[in-house]
Every structure is written in structure tokens, then in C-alpha cells.
Amino acid sequence: MSGSEEEPISGEVAGAAGVGGVIEPRQLSQVEPYSPLLLISAVPHRRSTPLPCPWRTQLPGTSTPMATRQRESSITSCSSASSCDADDEGVRGTCEDASLCKRFAVSIGYWHDPYIQHFVRLSKERKAPEINRGYFARVHGVSQLIKAFLRKTECHCQIINLGAGMDTTFWRLKDEDLLPSKYFEVDFPMIVTRKLHTIKCKPPLSSPILELHSEDTLQMDGHILDSKRYAVIGADLRDLSELEEKLKKCNMNTQLPTLLIAECVLVYMTPEQSASLLKWAANSFEAAMFINYEQVNMGDRFGQIMIENLRRRQCDLAGVETCKSLESQKERLLSNGWETASAVDMMELYNRLPRAEVSRIESLEFLDEMELLEQLMRHYCLCWATKGGKELGLKEITY
Numbered sequence: 001m002s003g004s005e006e007e008p009i010s011g012e013v014a015g016a017a018g019v020g021g022v023i024e025p026r027q028l029s030q031v032e033p034y035s036p037l038l039l040i041s042a043v044p045h046r047r048s049t050p051l052p053c054p055w056r057t058q059l060p061g062t063s064t065p066m067a068t069r070q071r072e073s074s075i076t077s078c079s080s081a082s083s084c085d086a087d088d089e090g091v092r093g094t095c096e097d098a099s100l101c102k103r104f105a106v107s108i109g110y111w112h113d114p115y116i117q118h119f120v121r122l123s124k125e126r127k128a129p130e131i132n133r134g135y136f137a138r139v140h141g142v143s144q145l146i147k148a149f150l151r152k153t154e155c156h157c158q159i160i161n162l163g164a165g166m167d168t169t170f171w172r173l174k175d176e177d178l179l180p181s182k183y184f185e186v187d188f189p190m191i192v193t194r195k196l197h198t199i200k201c202k203p204p205l206s207s208p209i210l211e212l213h214s215e216d217t218l219q220m221d222g223h224i225l226d227s228k229r230y231a232v233i234g235a236d237l238r239d240l241s242e243l244e245e246k247l248k249k250c251n252m253n254t255q256l257p258t259l260l261i262a263e264c265v266l267v268y269m270t271p272e273q274s275a276s277l278l279k280w281a282a283n284s285f286e287a288a289m290f291i292n293y294e295q296v297n298m299g300d301r302f303g304q305i306m307i308e309n310l311r312r313r314q315c316d317l318a319g320v321e322t323c324k325s326l327e328s329q330k331e332r333l334l335s336n337g338w339e340t341a342s343a344v345d346m347m348e349l350y351n352r353l354p355r356a357e358v359s360r361i362e363s364l365e366f367l368d369e370m371e372l373l374e375q376l377m378r379h380y381c382l383c384w385a386t387k388g389g390k391e392l393g394l395k396e397i398t399y
Ligand SMILES: C[S@@+](CC[C@H](N)C(=O)[O-])C[C@H]1O[C@@H](n2cnc3c(N)ncnc32)[C@H](O)[C@@H]1O
Pocket: 032, 091, 092, 093, 094, 095, 098, 099, 162, 163, 164, 165, 166, 167, 186, 187, 188, 191, 235, 236, 237, 238, 262, 263, 264, 265, 268, 269
């Protein structure tokens, strides 16, 4: 871990993440993805972790211009009625949970990410080793598939990260010289406004974007940043016409091989809404791949407890029905326009990780109850699907 990873982040971000009620600690430590809430009935919890606060709804002003000219700033307005819906507050809060967990795992050396520190402060409470290992496997699995797609397309492609939250893949790919022709991110306008504010305030985040942007102006308002190689769009993924319109405004190219990523996102939509999104994605591009990471095997007691605890946080797993099994996950992809679909649960993926990496991460922290890890990992999965792209060999991509 580099020393700079421990740098405090800006007041606004720290404030937003740090305010919040403390809910019965044994109920809630990290809600997503490895919601140990699940374990409350069976296993005495070792830690007491306060509930991280969802994002503030009112965001600090973003008056600092990022480049020579800043267009229209509309920081607190929402672009669609549904995006302002208070019902989505719990779902938006999961963005904070995911970032906190990633930041914590990075701080103890699970993987290298010098960018996450800028988006979220380091959690005071330790995250459990099984959660950290789970995040390691998730980040590793998703990253392997992304890199396989980039190799097949020789980076002549685009990536659209749906429900990206504070994801840092764009910067990490740039560091590895693996950027696609264009990298898009989509999330609720409120989340995007916060992300853009952080990007503007932090040169390690803004400089790489500016460096790749040859023109002297950068399109940016409260909910959209559009640059040559990177775009961040505030939109509701359940409103497909809005989504498409905004992506096209940012020069999405439907002729380019396209990778869409949804990491713990589809489960927050109803099965109909996620099916429409998947169908839209399959129909929009000639050659495409979809990566979905989320819950699976949710029909058991473990799943039930997770659902109940999230509901208490006003966070509804509206799409849990599709998370019954690996088969139901694949079936949703195949019945919505995707030609191939594969899925592995995270325990299987963990068992397939390179042995050297497993030894390294397992030496970082002691985990005395392997069954905790197994239980968690069996309830998450990595799925991927392809359509077209025969000449590129997209169908051959596997974990
Ligand atoms: C659990 S977080 C995951 C964030 C990120 N994918 C990651 O893995 O770090 C889920 C994200 O999906 C976003 N999201 C969920 N439903 C959405 C919708 N209908 N429209 C836009 N974003 C949505 C949330 O705001 C949140 O940022």
C-alpha cells in the first residue's frame, strides 16, 4: 500500500459519508455485496460496524471550472422525475457501501487502486476478512473479463459501466495502457454529480481525462461529463429512451464492439426493468458482451435475511427473483437477445483464482471460519453473455 492511499479526502466527501444513524450493529455491517447481515442469526458477529450513511441529497456547489470553459452548471436539479424519487435513496446508498468496502480492502493490500481513496474516506471499522476476500474475487473476476474483451477487440471498442458508482476502472485501465476508444459510466444524477465534483477537485482524477482530451473545451454540467475518451452520465437505467439519448449525445457508437458492465446493479430493478435493459443492450450493438455481477441462490434462509435487512434500510432487492440460481441468471440473458451466457458462483471463481494470488491475499488477514467465506461466496455470481462478434472471438471469452 502506498502512503498516499491513507490521505484524508475532501471535507465534502468525508462529511457526506460520515453522517448517519448507527443501526443495531449486529444487523448491519456491509450491506453490499457481502451483507453479513445475513449471518446474524447463525453466527455471532465479531465486529460492530455503524451503518454508512447514504449520499447526501443536496450536493455541494461545483463552481471550480475543470477546463477552459464550463458549460451550464445545474448541480441540484434532476433530469428525470424518477431520478429524484426518494424511493431510490436506499439504492443510491449502496454506492457508498461498495466504495467503502473497496477502499478498505485496498488499504490492506488486497489489490492496487490509487484512485478509490479520492472518492471515499477510509472506514474506521475494519471490514471482515471474508468480505475483503469477496471483494478481491469480485474485482479480479470482473477485471479478467474486461481485459479479455479488450484483448479480443484490441481496445477498438467501447465500455459502458451501468450503475458505476465511484468505480475507478477508467483510471486503472489508462495506467495499464488498456483504454477502450471510449469509456462511459452511468448512474443516478445525484451520484454522478458527486462523482464529477470529486473529479474536478482532485488533479490525479481530472488530469488523465484532460490529458486524453485534445480539444480545449470539456462538456460538463452537473449530471454529465463528456470528454474524448471518458463520459459520465446521470440517468436512470430504467428509462431507456433517456439513457440512449444521453449516451448518443456523448457519441456512443453502436457500430463499435461494446462491453456493458453491471456490478451489483440489476438486482435493484424489477425483473421486467432489467430484462428491458438487457434487451436494449443486445439490440443496440452489432457485437457486444455483458458482464453481470450480483446475488445468486437467494431462495434460502441466507438470502431471506439479506432481503429483510436491506428492506429495513429502505433498499429493496426488486430483482431478487432472477437471482434464484445460476440457471435463472443465464436464462434472463438468453431470453433477452444474448446468444451465449455463462455464470459461475463466486466460490467456484475463488477456487479458480491463481494460487499465488490466493496465498498472497490469504496471508493478509487471518480467517478462522472458512464456512463464512463459502456461505457468502455461494450467494454471489459472475455472469457474462455475448452476441455477435464471431470474427473477434467474443464467444470464446471465459473466466
Ligand atoms: C451497489 S452499487 C455498485 C456500484 C459499482 N458498480 C461498484 O461495483 O462499485 C449500485 C449502483 O447502481 C446504481 N443504480 C442502481 N439502480 C440504478 C438505476 N435505476 N439507474 C442508475 N443507477 C442505478 C446505484 O446508484 C449505485 O451507484
